[in-house]
Amino acid sequence: MNRQTLSRIAHTHHPIAAPITDDSVARLLDRAARAGRGRALDLGCGEAGWLLRLLAARPAWQAVGVDLDAGALTKARESAQAMGLERRIGLHHLDASEFGAREPFDLVLNVGATHAFGGLLPTLAAARTHLAPGGTVLVGEGFWEREPSRAALDGLGAAREDYQDLAGTVDAVIADGWTVVLGHVSSPQEWDDYEFSWTGSLAEWALDNPGHPDSAAAREAADLHRAEWLHGYRGTFGFTTLLLRRTAA
Template sequence: MDRQRISRLAHAHHPIAAPLSDGSVSRLLERALGGQDSGRVLDLGCGEGAWLLRALAARPGWRAVGVDVDAAALTRAREAATTLGMVRRIGLHHRDAREFTDREPFDLVLCVGATHAFDGLLPTLVAARELLSPGGRLLVGEGFWEREPSRAALDGLGAARGDFADLATTTDQVLAEGWTPVYGHVSSAREWDDYEFSWTGSLAEWALDHPEDPDAAAAREAAAEHRTGWLHGYRGTLGFVTLLLRRD
């Protein structure tokens, strides 16, 4: 089953593809958008545009650009923007985020839960720096180890120990690259559980509701595998931090 389709189905009831509650998303966006009445925001790995649509709703004077490799997700983002009357304020690009450039810089760049598109946090910081205007802000979300990962945790994630660091080391790495955290949010256990149960539940429910679909069995298998990896592996071990950063 196509991984992009799995992700779309799994996020049907949790469009923010990260362990963040609606309240946390609102607070992070409010801080990230600041007091500016107008500006440009870019989401690298925007999916169906959930972050961008919320930003445009909060700031009628802002314009948005989204980049993603999932054409179907971008179609849904465009349809949602049309329904909300925002389609003229948003540009959507079907391409690898690593290849995206623009003639104008952005006041805010987002990459929350999508740093894998750049092969990790530090390359994401480098890419964002080239796209930001002077004084611009980066909102980036990344995993970190809450505790030393067990073999079961690593297997459940399909990860290596070096893929993440602890929170202190992650923050030190960001500082060493010339960025200053001006706000941040560490996802709670409740946010994680809600996200994971929504992810696995949405995918499994779709399979139950569409038994004749050729992908139904694969969807159920993907949901079961993910649930096992989480509950018997990385639950309580992998954390998630969303940082609002500015350049020194």
């Protein structure tokens, strides 16, 4: 089973691909889309969960999503049609780093997909090229809640230097020319709900499709991920979603 298919199955019951509840998503979007109308761009949109929620709440907004996962974009289109939003969203099967637009956007999002640009600051540099004057960026990134153990690093497939603590993360963003106007730190409950949903959805799919050639691989991936989380990075790896505006033009 390829990584993209595995991720889609794992997010069946938690379409926001980050440890954030629907209430937290709604609060962040409410602040991010302050204006009565505007244009939003999600660089790494997946199934467009953020954009579809935004469009449903803001009838005068339009949106564009970019992602490399063709299957996720198909689901996004199906969801948009079911919600009557298909005319207000454009979806592009493209590497987010290669996307170009003629007009800037009032809101640029990248939540949990900074790896597409090689990290947090390169992601913000890319977002800046698409951002309209006075616009906002909503970015979600991991950080160290505490010094990571070897088991935590192995479970995440990460190096210590890949992330900073929360203070270091915010300091780096500010030093890069941004002002933090709102921040959300995912709670332990949000993390646990997300991880149990991720592993549970994958394991349940394997149980429901015993004859599928990828069934054993899906179950193995769920069991491995659960062990890496529970015995590795649980309580060590955090996640913050920051709403940013340019400090200076």
